[in-house]
Amino acid sequence: MSAAARGDRAVGxxxxxxxIKGAPVDLARGEFAEDRVREPTPSPSTPEAVAxxxxxxxxxxxxxxxxxxxxxxxxxxxxxxxxxxxxxxxxTDAAELLRARTGRTVHVVNDADAAGVAEARYGAAKxxxxxxxxxxxxxxxxxxxxxDGVLVPNTELGHLEVDGHDAETRASDAVRDRExxxxxxxxxxxxxxxxxxxxxxxxxxxxxxxxxxxxxDKFLPLLELSTPIVPAxxxxxxxxxxxxxxxxEDVAAASSQDxxxx
Numbered sequence: 001m002s003a004a005a006r007g008d009r010a011v012g013x014x015x016x017x018x019x020i021k022g023a024p025v026d027l028a029r030g031e032f033a034e035d036r037v038r039e040p041t042p043s044p045s046t047p048e049a050v051a052x053x054x055x056x057x058x059x060x061x062x063x064x065x066x067x068x069x070x071x072x073x074x075x076x077x078x079x080x081x082x083x084x085x086x087x088x089x090x091x092t093d094a095a096e097l098l099r100a101r102t103g104r105t106v107h108v109v110n111d112a113d114a115a116g117v118a119e120a121r122y123g124a125a126k127x128x129x130x131x132x133x134x135x136x137x138x139x140x141x142x143x144x145x146x147x148d149g150v151l152v153p154n155t156e157l158g159h160l161e162v163d164g165h166d167a168e169t170r171a172s173d174a175v176r177d178r179e180x181x182x183x184x185x186x187x188x189x190x191x192x193x194x195x196x197x198x199x200x201x202x203x204x205x206x207x208x209x210x211x212x213x214x215x216x217d218k219f220l221p222l223l224e225l226s227t228p229i230v231p232a233x234x235x236x237x238x239x240x241x242x243x244x245x246x247x248x249e250d251v252a253a254a255s256s257q258d259x260x261x262x
Contacts, residue, residue: 009033010065010248012240013054014111017041017071017084020050022057023237024064025244030122032237034061045085047092055101065251066104067243069111070094073154077108080154084139107247112136113153114242115232116144119207121245123233125149130204133157133197134232137210141168141193145201160196167193173212187222198227207232 013022023036037057042049058066070089073080077095082088098106109117116134119125125132129148136142141158144151158168169175171189181189194206206225208216209232216231223229234241 009063010067010244011058011061012067012069012114012242012244012247013057014069014114014239014243015041015050015054015071015085016111017045020053020057021240022054022060023240024061025241027245027248030118030234030241030245032240036237036240041085046088047086047094047097050085051097051101054098058102058104065107065244065247066098066102067107067109067114067245067247068094068098069114069239069243070108071111073156074108074110074113075154077106079108105247105251107243107250109243109246110142110144110154111239112142113144113151114240114246115142115209115234115238116146116207116242117151117246118234118238118242119144119209119232120146120149120151122241123238124207124230125205128205131201132205132207133201133203134207134209136232137171137173137208137212139174140172142210157197160193160200162192162196167196173210176212183218184222187219190219191223191225194223194225194227194229198225203227205230209235209238211236 008027009024011024019038020041021038024033026033039053071083078093079089082090095106095108119134132146134144143155143157145155160167171193176186206227206229213231
């Protein structure tokens with residue numbers, strides 16, 4: 001019996017503004033089961049063009065559930081927004097499009113939500129009860145909100161207004177780089193952001209992801225919060241791993257429902 005048939009593997013694909021990446025995931029360990037493959041995001045990044053790339057990547061690993069991340073608010077598989085991809089995605093049933101193109105059941109999820117699920121299942125938030133806020137500091141600020149490991153989808157807390165500004169326009173890693181902020185000066189902005197989140201949500205843990213989390217020792221110790229704040233563990237694999245995990249959980253839930261009805 002293959003690994004996919006046993007249910008301990010699923011495929012994750014991460015759609016980004018510049019690249020589309022995919023890999024099969026070992027669900028027991030939360031790690032890639034084979035090397036990740038990356039293809040450039042087509043330009044223009046229309047639904048049909050992106051679906052072609054996703055289908056080609058998925059075809060490399062034809063067995064197992066398929067999870068796909070997307071830089072948008074996703075409701076019932078439909079893209080309600082579009083960040084860093086063609087605006088024609090807005091209103092597109094991404095799940096149905098990719099199901100038709102791949103011939104497989106597809107779970108589509110917001111990219112930050114996928115990263116949050118990965119950290120909750122396998123990373124820095126594994127086993128943490130209560131409220132966990134996962135933030136990804138990059139071009140903007142992505143967020144995932146979980147309670148007892150259960151995702152509350154499509155939180156856009158990077159757009160929280162702090163001191164009269166959209167938070168991500170003041171505190172993202174891209175802003176740090178663009179304004180050439182020192183770690184100390186950037187930490188002051190992060191302090192205002194995380195303190196605002198803390199006051200609103202009273203979380204039990206903050207997890208900080210994004211590429212800059214590899215340098216977390218430069219800025220996390222400068223923050224003064226009541227809530228523990230730790231760097232993410234899965235780094236660039238989080239989106240693929242989280243999407244694969246959610247796709248597998250969808251299949252397991254559907255199977256359980258079928259057994260109950262049977």
